[in-house]
Amino acid sequence: MNTFHTLVVYLDSRLASVERVVLLLRRKNFRVRSLALHPAGRAAAETQLVVAVEGPPQEAARLRTNLEKLLDVRRVVSQASHADARCLALVRVESGAAEPGFVRLCQEPGVRVFQQEETSTTLEITGTDGHLDAWLPRLAPFGITEISRTGAISLTAEPGPSAALGS
Amino acid sequence: MATSGPGATNLVTGIATAMMDSSPMVCITGQVPTSAIGGDAIQETDILGITMPITKHGYLVQDVKELASTLHEAFHIARSGRPGPVIVDLPKDVQLATTDYDSSASLPGASKSLADNLSPTELEKAVELLKGSSRPVILAGRGALLAGAETELATLVQRCQIPVALTLLGKGAFPEGHPLCLGMMGMHGHGATNLAIQNADLLIALGMRFDDRVTGDLATFAQSSRKIHIDLDAAEIGKNVAVDVGLVGDLREVLQRLLPSLPAANRAPWVTQIRTWQEEDTERDVLHQDTGSDLLAVHVLHDLWQATDGKAVTVTDVGQHQMWEAQYYPHTRPGTLITSGGLGTMGFALPAAIGAKMASPQEEVWAIAGDGGFQMTMSELASAVQERVELKIAVINNGFLGMVRQWQELFYGERYYATPMLTPSFVKLAQAFDIPAFRVTRRGEVRPVVELARQWTGGPVLVEFAVKQLDLVYPMVPAGGSLDAMIRRPQVTAEMV
Numbered sequence: 142m143n144t145f146h147t148l149v150v151y152l153d154s155r156l157a158s159v160e161r162v163v164l165l166l167r168r169k170n171f172r173v174r175s176l177a178l179h180p181a182g183r184a185a186a187e188t189q190l191v192v193a194v195e196g197p198p199q200e201a202a203r204l205r206t207n208l209e210k211l212l213d214v215r216r217v218v219s220q221a222s223h224a225d226a227r228c229l230a231l232v233r234v235e236s237g238a239a240e241p242g243f244v245r246l247c248q249e250p251g252v253r254v255f256q257q258e259e260t261s262t263t264l265e266i267t268g269t270d271g272h273l274d275a276w277l278p279r280l281a282p283f284g285i286t287e288i289s290r291t292g293a294i295s296l297t298a299e300p301g302p303s304a305a306l307g308s
Numbered sequence: 309m310a311t312s313g314p315g316a317t318n319l320v321t322g323i324a325t326a327m328m329d330s331s332p333m334v335c336i337t338g339q340v341p342t343s344a345i346g347g348d349a350i351q352e353t354d355i356l357g358i359t360m361p362i363t364k365h366g367y368l369v370q371d372v373k374e375l376a377s378t379l380h381e382a383f384h385i386a387r388s389g390r391p392g393p394v395i396v397d398l399p400k401d402v403q404l405a406t407t408d409y410d411s412s413a414s415l416p417g418a419s420k421s422l423a424d425n426l427s428p429t430e431l432e433k434a435v436e437l438l439k440g441s442s443r444p445v446i447l448a449g450r451g452a453l454l455a456g457a458e459t460e461l462a463t464l465v466q467r468c469q470i471p472v473a474l475t476l477l478g479k480g481a482f483p484e485g486h487p488l489c490l491g492m493m494g495m496h497g498h499g500a501t502n503l504a505i506q507n508a509d510l511l512i513a514l515g516m517r518f519d520d521r522v523t524g525d526l527a528t529f530a531q532s533s534r535k536i537h538i539d540l541d542a543a544e545i546g547k548n549v550a551v552d553v554g555l556v557g558d559l560r561e562v563l564q565r566l567l568p569s570l571p572a573a574n575r576a577p578w579v580t581q582i583r584t585w586q587e588e589d590t591e592r593d594v595l596h597q598d599t600g601s602d603l604l605a606v607h608v609l610h611d612l613w614q615a616t617d618g619k620a621v622t623v624t625d626v627g628q629h630q631m632w633e634a635q636y637y638p639h640t641r642p643g644t645l646i647t648s649g650g651l652g653t654m655g656f657a658l659p660a661a662i663g664a665k666m667a668s669p670q671e672e673v674w675a676i677a678g679d680g681g682f683q684m685t686m687s688e689l690a691s692a693v694q695e696r697v698e699l700k701i702a703v704i705n706n707g708f709l710g711m712v713r714q715w716q717e718l719f720y721g722e723r724y725y726a727t728p729m730l731t732p733s734f735v736k737l738a739q740a741f742d743i744p745a746f747r748v749t750r751r752g753e754v755r756p757v758v759e760l761a762r763q764w765t766g767g768p769v770l771v772e773f774a775v776k777q778l779d780l781v782y783p784m785v786p787a788g789g790s791l792d793a794m795i796r797r798p799q800v801t802a803e804m805v
Contacts, residue, residue, distance in 0.1 A: 156368055156370075157366070157368075164360050199546070206543040209543075210390075
């Protein structure tokens with residue numbers, strides 16, 4: 142049975158290091174759900190790429206062993222559960238701020254009004270991939286005009302460079 | 309080393325060939341000046357990007373101060389772990405800049421190595437599987453040669469009496485001619501070898517990757533066997549074939565860890581069974597049949613093997629002759645067969661043989677190519693003459709792109725397209741380069757002409773063998789077919805002669 146797998150990849154911030162990972166995903170025929178890229182910590186030398194792929198249970202191990210062959214990859218952390226990852230979506234709807242049903246939706250956990258304008262409302266929603274997917278049909282009656290979503294991001298169980306940020 | 313743009317892109321096929329066969333290679337390419345990168349200057353090509361999927365690593369050097377450490381690192385990466393090609397792209401301004409050379413340049417990215425994940429539990433499981441097997445077969449691939457594990461492999465085979473099948477690139481890892489060596493396996497492997505694999509109760513895969521040409525249909529591949537896979541590359545374990553025990557590490561070291569736990573064994577019934585299958589192969593062998601006056605490619609390769617006492621370094625191209633060489637030129641030493649296995653690059657033989665001879669001038673090196681592949685890189689004859697490379701070149705000329713024609717005959721309703729070849733006179737072609745050349749059309753001429761070629765010094769020599777045009781490589785496992793469902797050579801009848 143296919144499921145989502147999330148891996149956090151720590152890369153040297155060198156020329157073409159991200160390209161190499163992306164090319165590997167294509168070349169080895171992984172089904173990519175999302176990618177999220179950001180600096181891994183204060184040191185500019187490291188980049189964190191969170192990769193979510195869909196596939197059978199052994200897919201995470203296959204991805205990990207292939208990633209570990211890339212010279213720019215410092216380490217790879219497999220997340221035990223895709224449910225530990227979070228995504229963010231910005232959803233603009235045509236109106237609805239005054240409608241009671243819409244107001245109730247905006248009060249649910251993980252949702253807040255990000256921007257209120259005369260003819261539209263933008264909501265900020267956080268949650269798992271599936272959580273975000275479930276939200277969209279609920280907002281459809283209010284007239285969705287634009288959606289922007291991030292890929293999954295995830296903290297790793299192992300202490301890494303990011304964990305030292307506050308010290 | 310190649311210049312920018314088309315010079316660099318002309319390396320692409322060679323780089324991909326090296327990647328597929330885990331050959332260490334460092335390519336240094338020219339690039340437009342750093343200030344011009346991205347501006348589509350004359351001969352600007354993103355060779356780093358083009359080669360990214362077919363290299364182990366790559367660099368664009370943007371500061372001459374990074375040059376020494378980059379080159380140190382490139383050579384280290386190309387040769388370490390699972391070897392492969394590395395590209396170093398050098399912009400013109402970096403080439404012309406000067407810097408102080410630091411011979412103690414550190415290797416910032418070179419400390420990365422594949423982890424040695426040997427688990428004592430897995431080692432014990434491997435030992436138990438070996439002890440409990442009555443019909444084991446070793447599958448030895450190029451990894452055995454790259455690891456320099458020939459001695460350990462020989463000890464394992466001898467002590468445990470385990471027959472050894474070889475991949476195309478594994479030839480030389482264990483001496484063919486040894487009673488327990490089964491020769492090549494797979495699509496054009498020996499019949500007995502494939503039958504042994506299919507009937508084994510344990511496969512021990514050493515530095516090989518269960519390529520589709522080796523396994524045939526995965527669903528029917530060696531179904532009754534347990535499997536141990538030892539490889540340096542963790543990504544190879546379970547990639548194509550699920551295994552019972554996967555051991556990741558340097559093959560030589562892993563075997564050294566295993567051997568003390570393995571007692572001597574006698575597997576005479578299994579070896580006898582395989583011997584029976586081998587005798588059936590011998591009966592079918594065209595070498596032992598009357599083929600009249602036909603000169604077959606098989607005759608050429610067998611007689612070349614005899615003439616050179618099996619001691620030459622052969623560099624084959626890709627196609628029918630490559631398979632016949634693998635079947636009829638047994639190799640007994642590591643590194644004596646150089647061929648393009650993974651990518652199957654036609655045109656490989658001549659330039660690779662020039663490199664082999666220059667690297668090992670003491671060896672007798674034969675480039676063996678078909679008429680199709682030879683014409684793809686025959687311009688390198690000029691290089692061989694210019695550098696006075698004492699190379700022997702055998703062109704097996706059947707007037708066809710023979711392997712493709714074979715598939716068209718067997719699997720595509722004899723619809724022959726683009727496979728008949730108009731070939732030049734290879735003798736006249738060679739003579740145009742002042743290369744002595746001979747043409748052989750009869751079996752009896754093979755040995756004397758080969759001897760003439762062997763005695764030639766001072767540069768390359770070429771022999772064209774005009775062989776029977778429509779011969780096929782047997783046995784053949786149809787692509788995607790079961791390994792034991794081989795198409796065998798028909799018995800030669802009087803009418804056929």
